[in-house]
Every structure is written in structure tokens, then in C-alpha cells.
Amino acid sequence: MAVTTIRSANRAPARVVDVATTLGRNIALARKRRRLRLADVAQKAGITIPTLRAVEAGNVGTSMGAYIAVLWALGLEDGLLPVAALEFDHEGQIRERAALRRGVAQPRISRKPLDDDF
Numbered sequence: 001m002a003v004t005t006i007r008s009a010n011r012a013p014a015r016v017v018d019v020a021t022t023l024g025r026n027i028a029l030a031r032k033r034r035r036l037r038l039a040d041v042a043q044k045a046g047i048t049i050p051t052l053r054a055v056e057a058g059n060v061g062t063s064m065g066a067y068i069a070v071l072w073a074l075g076l077e078d079g080l081l082p083v084a085a086l087e088f089d090h091e092g093q094i095r096e097r098a099a100l101r102r103g104v105a106q107p108r109i110s111r112k113p114l115d116d117d118f
Helices: 014-033 038-045 049-057 064-073 090-102
Strands: none
Touching (some): 014 049, 014 064, 038 049
């Protein structure tokens, strides 16, 4: 199966563009509230200033890694942890229970918390 990437907002669903734009605005406001310069946040995040500008603009073609790095540089990365977490995936839970009732094998899911200990 081919991997598809969104290269421009013209091809992205409207809701995706809206979420990315709102996230970018929130990131820009968080940086400004902290009175941090673009150059300082970009350096700490390990990205270029143009990439940081793209993040703050909510560019859907900018990598998720760039968004996460900027959130980390601002001390906000923990806010992403609940995204798609098992306890918040209500539809997934419903489907999993339905499959269990039908006797369908379930994927093995590690319940260990993630850490950054390499």
C-alpha cells in the first residue's frame, strides 16, 4: 500500500487544515507568552526558523516531528500524550468489545508506559 503525504492545504481535508492552523496559532501564542524569540525556540527544537514559522502557521506539510520538537522546546509536549491513548479511544474500545463478543483475535497491546531511556 502506498504512503500518501499531504503536500499542500489544497489537498488536505478542511478539518485537518483547521486543526493544524489552530495548533500553529496556539504554539505561536505560547512562544510569545514566554517572550521567546523564533531563533531561540528553533535552536532548542533543532529545527530551522523557516520550519518553526511553518509550524506556527499550521502548515499541514510540516512534519509531526517538527511540531513535537517545538512543543518540547516550550515544555508542552506532555499535552500530546493523551492523543489516541487507549483510555480516550472510545470507538476503538467499542469495536474491541464487539470483536471480543464475536471471538475475533485482538492485537497484543503493550500496557507499559513509554519512557525515553535508551
